[in-house]
Amino acid sequence: MPIQNPLKKGSRDPYVTIAQQQLIALGYGLPRFGADGELGDETLFAYGTFLVSQGLRAPTDERPKSITPAGTAALDKAFAALAQGGSTANIIDERHNHPHSGRSVSMPYRPWPKITAVVLHQTATKIGEKPASWHGVPIHFGITRAGKIIQLYDLTEVCNHANGLNRPSVGIEIDGWYAGIEGRPETLWQPKNLSTPRQPMNFPTAQAEAAMTIVQWIVNAVAANGGRVTHIHPHRQSSKDRQSDPGSLIWQTVGLWAQNTLGLSDGGAAFTVGNGRTIPEAWDARYTGNRY
Numbered sequence: 001m002p003i004q005n006p007l008k009k010g011s012r013d014p015y016v017t018i019a020q021q022q023l024i025a026l027g028y029g030l031p032r033f034g035a036d037g038e039l040g041d042e043t044l045f046a047y048g049t050f051l052v053s054q055g056l057r058a059p060t061d062e063r064p065k066s067i068t069p070a071g072t073a074a075l076d077k078a079f080a081a082l083a084q085g086g087s088t089a090n091i092i093d094e095r096h097n098h099p100h101s102g103r104s105v106s107m108p109y110r111p112w113p114k115i116t117a118v119v120l121h122q123t124a125t126k127i128g129e130k131p132a133s134w135h136g137v138p139i140h141f142g143i144t145r146a147g148k149i150i151q152l153y154d155l156t157e158v159c160n161h162a163n164g165l166n167r168p169s170v171g172i173e174i175d176g177w178y179a180g181i182e183g184r185p186e187t188l189w190q191p192k193n194l195s196t197p198r199q200p201m202n203f204p205t206a207q208a209e210a211a212m213t214i215v216q217w218i219v220n221a222v223a224a225n226g227g228r229v230t231h232i233h234p235h236r237q238s239s240k241d242r243q244s245d246p247g248s249l250i251w252q253t254v255g256l257w258a259q260n261t262l263g264l265s266d267g268g269a270a271f272t273v274g275n276g277r278t279i280p281e282a283w284d285a286r287y288t289g290n291r292y
């Protein structure tokens with residue numbers, strides 16, 4: 001998403017958040033303030049370091065004074081390249097190690113051309129790094145916090161992961177506890193009767209990269225088999241009970257990336273399936289007035 005005019009220090013443009021998320025994903029840490037949407041010294045320092053690494057700036061200790069359109073184009077390009085290290089995703093194949101009890105009864109299988117979407121989820125729990133711990137999860141892919149990609153079902157199997165979006169979609173579960181809206185811990189889903197409330201987790205770079213890699217891989221795999229993936233959705237769009245699924249951080253990092261880079265669509269501001277909820281403005285600044 002390139003910008004038209006330079007963003008000066010102190011800016012609070014929606015693009016600042018995107019640039020911050022891209023910098024973090026690319027390894028230019030923002031340890032103090034994170035992706036807070038404000039263009040401060042920490043972000044400008046990381047951005048300057050990025051420009052030097054790209055040969056777009058002579059090495060210097062001085063921070064840039066603004067983020068420029070050329071700089072954002074370079075960020076977009078580097079960020080897109082993260083997930084396009086080829087379609088050879090490093091997948092841990094667990095498809096033959098469990099009984100596939102999460103398959104749809106009414107429509108267990110589908111032909112490749114019926115696969116048109118990807119749905120992103122957060123687990124809202126901690127499943128962990130052991131592949132066997134994922135066997136009961138009714139979904140095609142699990143992404144661990146360390147960035148392992150675990151495949152549980154064939155793409156041509158229909159799994160019970162996303163209510164009314166099950167039939168056209170491939171599902172990805174991203175392990176962890178994510179706030180519905182970053183910076184608002186009260187939007188983290190909490191199980192009942194916990195003595196100490198959970199605190200939202202961050203989105204580790206390795207896990208974000210793995211999620212982007214598998215989205216690209218799914219798009220390529222479906223295309224190679226005569227279909228075309230055209231959409232990406234948050235689970236929230238197909239279930240009112242999944243308000244925070246997958247949350248703004250995952251959606252902005254992976255969902256918006258897939259729209260900007262792979263040309264996928266989220267269905268638009270009013271799109272829902274069944275009793276789902278629209279994508280809120282807090283997740284996507286285009287959708288002014290859509291409530292969380």
Ligand SMILES: [Zn+2]
Nearest residue numbers: 121122235245
């Ligand atoms: Zn979900």
